[in-house]
Amino acid sequence: MEIVQDILIIVLAGLMMVDENGPVIISWFPVIVGMIVGIIMGDMQTALAVAGTFQLMMLGVAALGGASAPNYGLATIIGGFVAIRTGTGINSAVAIGIPVGLLAIQLEVVARIICNFLAHYMVRLVREKKFMKMRKIAILGPTLFFLQTALPTVIVVVAGPIVVKQLLKIIPAWVTDGLTVAGGMLPVVGIALLMHYMPVKKFLPFIIASFVLAAYVKVPLLGIALIGFAASYWYFFQETKKGSTPAVVGVTNQNEENDDYDE
Template identity: 30%
Template sequence: MSNNLFIQSLLITLVAFVGYMHCFWGSTMNNRPIIVAPLVGLVLGDLKTGIMVGATLELIFLGAVPIGASNPPDITSGAIIGTSFVILTGQKVGAAVALAVPVATLVLLFDNLQMMFTLTWATHQADKYAAIGDYKKVERVARIAGIGNKLILSLVVGIAFYLGVPVIKDVLAMIPEFIINGMDVAAGMLPAIGFAMLARMIITKELSPYLLAGFLLAAYVNVPVFGVALAGLVIAALVFFKELKQQKEQVIVDDNEF
């Protein structure tokens, strides 16, 4: 049992590292709950629950995106620990939310401490090498500090999983109640912010008919959400190929050499 837990902890650490390294691969969004939660499900042998928890937490953290110097809760750690808790204890999917939000906030505080001290020190080192024109060492410091930061966060998640949920709950119990209440309020606002961000992109003069069509299909024809999504995919493909054809026709017609 101990060896199995150790192997699972290593795999959970690897899942966390893949999630945290998303920015090194062009912001692939591997850190989102919809990605890491199913991976946790694979590690723990319950992919179905992993997908369900990932979808639930994705809705909760939909508005959790970094804007400027403001960092949102650490969604990767929250999703991994929340999913692990549900799978290992057999709790309902909603229980992941109660654990994911405070864990994500706690790990964010730890990450901010790293940025204040470790990454700041690395920045000063890079400045020294830049002053003497040694760009190779500047690049080396940036890579080591950046990857090292993600590796440390991954180890924190792996150790938290190894220690178990009771230890995590004891740590969370040390946090003052007013902070927990504030996090609960923030967690309740995040889905609304996420929906508002999506609505701002969707509700335009050009796209509003498609939004209305999807609503009518779901409300009056009883088409499931997946069916509406497939219909949207077909419409998007038709519009894309139509515009592509029009662009090709314009290129062929435009024979003006001047």
């Protein structure tokens, strides 16, 4: 069973990157790939806890312009795999997932440089009307992106939980503690950035109500999400009715004017 899980985790890591640069069917967001990791590993609760942590980190760091951000999708896959297989929890997921996510940045640079040369070579083949050869070369692009995330995953999976545990022991405490602190700060920064662009003043009652439900009433996160969905559903239809009312009045007045004109 573990061998099947290992293979599926490696395939998921590779397909995630191909999907990100191609059809975008699965999505590379931590919450999506984390859910799939939970299905593969048979521990949805731990996988989603890890995925939620990395998703909030992703909100706090953006790759703008030429800047690079860690591959949080890969970090989620590796972190979820390690946390579930070793039973060491979220701290180990962050300690292992973030370095692997940072490694993926370097591999991404290498893959994109190679793909740049491949693209120019394919253009030359098209001009020479060598279409069959061009199609064969085109396969190398997705292959490189697949290997970009699959290779680090293979290293972690092949190394096994024992090596990962030994690695966690070798890593100085100040490093793991620092990553844990950063893991706690980045989600806050992510939510702050998210709220900065939201109409907070307009929806402040809903924010206060959700905080009270979570902090004092101890409503589970799923329950708060469902309440939020119900509130947004109600608000949407209320605003839709307001938007449609003037149009109806306008039509009525226009009909009345036409009636007067006919008389």
